[in-house]
């Protein structure tokens with residue numbers, strides 16, 4: 001019998017992580033990497049483009 005264990009790489013630090021019940025933070029290797037990844041994700045969502053308003057431009061160019 002051959003026991004095959006799925007191994008994935010931690011998205012944060014690329015460390016091989018065994019995909020098993022014992023790997024609590026899979027696909028991350030540790031809670032730290034999980035938090036780092038979530039943090040980056042949250043940061044990106046914070047960087048949404050600001051809503052640009054033409055209001056001021058219109059006020060400045062009246063006919």
Ligand SMILES: [Zn+2]
Pocket residue numbers: 010011012013014015028029030033
């Ligand atoms: Zn990691």
